[in-house]
Amino acid sequence: MTLALALGALMAALGGCPAENDPPPDTTGGAGNGGSGGMASSCGDGVLDMGETCDDGNNADGDGCSACAVDACYTCDANAPSVCTPKAAGDACEDTKICNATGQCVECIDNAQCGGGYCFQDACASCDDNTKNGDETDVDCGGTHCGLCDQGKTCVAGADCTSTFCADGVCCDAACDGACLSCGVAGAIGECNAIPKYAEDPSYGMGEACLASEGEECSGAGTCGKAVGQECMTNTDCATLNCKDPEMDGTKACVKANGEPCSAAGECASNNCMDGVCAM
Ligand SMILES: [Ca+2]
Ligand SMILES: [Ca+2]
Numbered sequence: 001m002t003l004a005l006a007l008g009a010l011m012a013a014l015g016g017c018p019a020e021n022d023p024p025p026d027t028t029g030g031a032g033n034g035g036s037g038g039m040a041s042s043c044g045d046g047v048l049d050m051g052e053t054c055d056d057g058n059n060a061d062g063d064g065c066s067a068c069a070v071d072a073c074y075t076c077d078a079n080a081p082s083v084c085t086p087k088a089a090g091d092a093c094e095d096t097k098i099c100n101a102t103g104q105c106v107e108c109i110d111n112a113q114c115g116g117g118y119c120f121q122d123a124c125a126s127c128d129d130n131t132k133n134g135d136e137t138d139v140d141c142g143g144t145h146c147g148l149c150d151q152g153k154t155c156v157a158g159a160d161c162t163s164t165f166c167a168d169g170v171c172c173d174a175a176c177d178g179a180c181l182s183c184g185v186a187g188a189i190g191e192c193n194a195i196p197k198y199a200e201d202p203s204y205g206m207g208e209a210c211l212a213s214e215g216e217e218c219s220g221a222g223t224c225g226k227a228v229g230q231e232c233m234t235n236t237d238c239a240t241l242n243c244k245d246p247e248m249d250g251t252k253a254c255v256k257a258n259g260e261p262c263s264a265a266g267e268c269a270s271n272n273c274m275d276g277v278c279a280m
């Protein structure tokens with residue numbers, strides 16, 4: 001509906017429906033240049049026209065002369081086309097802002113503009129504003145400006161943490177880089193714990209992982225073993241520590257003990273899955 005109205009207005013403006021007092025149709029050709037405005041179409045022609053404070057001969061923005069107005073951190077000369085150069089870093093612009101070395105009007109170029117806070121990537125941040133800003137890895141901690149983060153807070157490196165350990169994205173009480181260990185186990189974020197039995201460890205360092213897609217799973221005791229159903233030789237091959245041939249077909253596979261949840265008989269050492277539980 002709105003689009004239709006706008007289109008209608010556009011058509012009318014373009015002269016689709018001549019009114020009584022319209023001038024006679026232009027017979028000199030070049031209908032494409034219609035419109036009596038003129039001012040807008042001359043921006044970018046390199047000539048300073050009425051309403052333009054600069055014209056650098058292009059219609060690119062952010063180069064010192066944008067839409068034929070001088071950018072906040074530039075000065076443009078009287079040449080045609082205008083030649084625009086960045087103001088000095090530190091010059092004032094737009095209210096309380098300041099020009100940086102590349103002609104952008106920014107909040108800060110160093111900590112001096114940040115009233116006790118710090119300047120990071122042109123913007124002020126603070127280590128006591130209850131906000132994760134600047135290069136902080138968690139609220140008001142981590143990064144290169146604030147204090148270290150406590151256990152359980154988000155980090156990107158050990159240097160962000162009081163504990164010196166950053167594992168699974170949080171400050172951890174230990175390096176926690178062994179198989180099927182995680183510092184992000186629900187309910188114990190920041191503590192290194194074994195990943196629950198049958199779950200995966202997406203990565204435990206040095207590019208290693210314990211993945212179902214590779215036929216492996218966590219034992220629940222901080223080790224990774226072959227997953228239920230995978231062929232095995234001995235009990236210790238398996239995350240379940242249980243290697244049997246329940247179907248007596250001559251092939252041993254990792255299986256679950258009685259009492260564990262199952263979805264098929266072959267998952268159980270007893271070859272009996274009853275009501276979703278391995279049974280005798
Ligand atoms: Ca112009
Ligand atoms: Ca320009």
Ligand SMILES: [Ca+2]
Pocket residue numbers: 125126127128129130131132133134136139140141
């Ligand atoms: Ca902060």
